[in-house]
Amino acid sequence: xTVSIRSFIKRRPGIVFIVSAxxxxxxxxxxxxxxxxxxxxxxxVSCTTRAPRSxxxxxxxxxxxxxxxFRRMLDANEFAxxxxxxxxxxxxxxxxxxxxxxxxxxxxxxxxxxxxRQIKQHFQGAVAIFVLPPSLDELRRRLAxxxxxxxxxxxxxxxxxxxxIQEIEGYDYFIVNRDVEDAVARLxxxxxxxxxxxxxxxxxxxxx
Ligand code: 5GP
Numbered sequence: 001x002t003v004s005i006r007s008f009i010k011r012r013p014g015i016v017f018i019v020s021a022x023x024x025x026x027x028x029x030x031x032x033x034x035x036x037x038x039x040x041x042x043x044x045v046s047c048t049t050r051a052p053r054s055x056x057x058x059x060x061x062x063x064x065x066x067x068x069x070f071r072r073m074l075d076a077n078e079f080a081x082x083x084x085x086x087x088x089x090x091x092x093x094x095x096x097x098x099x100x101x102x103x104x105x106x107x108x109x110x111x112x113x114x115x116x117r118q119i120k121q122h123f124q125g126a127v128a129i130f131v132l133p134p135s136l137d138e139l140r141r142r143l144a145x146x147x148x149x150x151x152x153x154x155x156x157x158x159x160x161x162x163x164x165i166q167e168i169e170g171y172d173y174f175i176v177n178r179d180v181e182d183a184v185a186r187l188x189x190x191x192x193x194x195x196x197x198x199x200x201x202x203x204x205x206x207x208x
Contacts, residue, residue: 012200014101016123017041017108017191018116021131022161024143026177030131030187031110033180037188041106044097047073050088063093081111081118086157090115106195113167120170125207127194129187130171134178136162 021027031043047063049070058064065073070089074082080098082091092109100107101123109119116128133139139161143154168174173190177183194200199207 008201010104011203012104012195014103014105014107015194015200016097016101016119016126017106017194018119018126018128019108019110019131019187020113020116020128020164020167020171021177022133022139022164023157024139024146024161025131025133026142026180026183027110027131029180030175030177030183031108033184034108034187034191037184038106038191041108041191042100044092044107044109046090046092046111047079048088048090050086050090080122081115083112083114083118085112085114086160092119106191113164113170116167117170125200127173127190128171129173129175129190130165130168131183132165132168132174132176133161134176 019027019031035041035043045059045061045063047065047070049065049067050062052058052062052064056062067089070091073079073091078094079091080094082089084090090111092111092115097107097109109115111119119126120128133142136158140154140158143157175183175186175190194207197207
């Protein structure tokens, strides 16, 4: 190594971490909690056409926009990826993502399997992590226990989960969310390990 240690460890560009999971797998808690372990990382705030739920803060949980605004942004190529999920549109603002990566900041995207596929295609070195519930029966129990959805919606979400789990092959890691503390520790460990891969510090060498 001909460069100084200081300049070597400074050189790495930011990493995109994708976390996907079927609804009810506990992903939101995980992505929020892992930021306590990795406070330098930032969580991307998506745009969505769905209505805010109680307790959600615009600009913090999502940028809530009308379908007209969303489609205009889409036409202007303002999304790094986008998808329709449960009848609403969701997208990751491109400018925010790219400027953070350029500054060397790691960004966590809480997005679905369709979005994950697009990001893996366009952002070299992106790391995709799939969060699984311990079983499909347990997932059904968790969806019902939330008490926020009707039986039909619960069944639809459960069916969708079964479908989404088929996409796990396109991911780099999986975490079974049996116990929150354990799952947070595993996610934090993946993020830490990916951040010190030597290939990420050497331009032109692809992360493997
Ligand atoms: P929720 O409406 O329950 O917050 O999210 C529903 C689903 O949409 C979740 O699976 C979440 O990961 C996904 N999602 C949230 N934001 C985005 C986004 O910007 N792009 C994509 N593709 N999916 C998203």
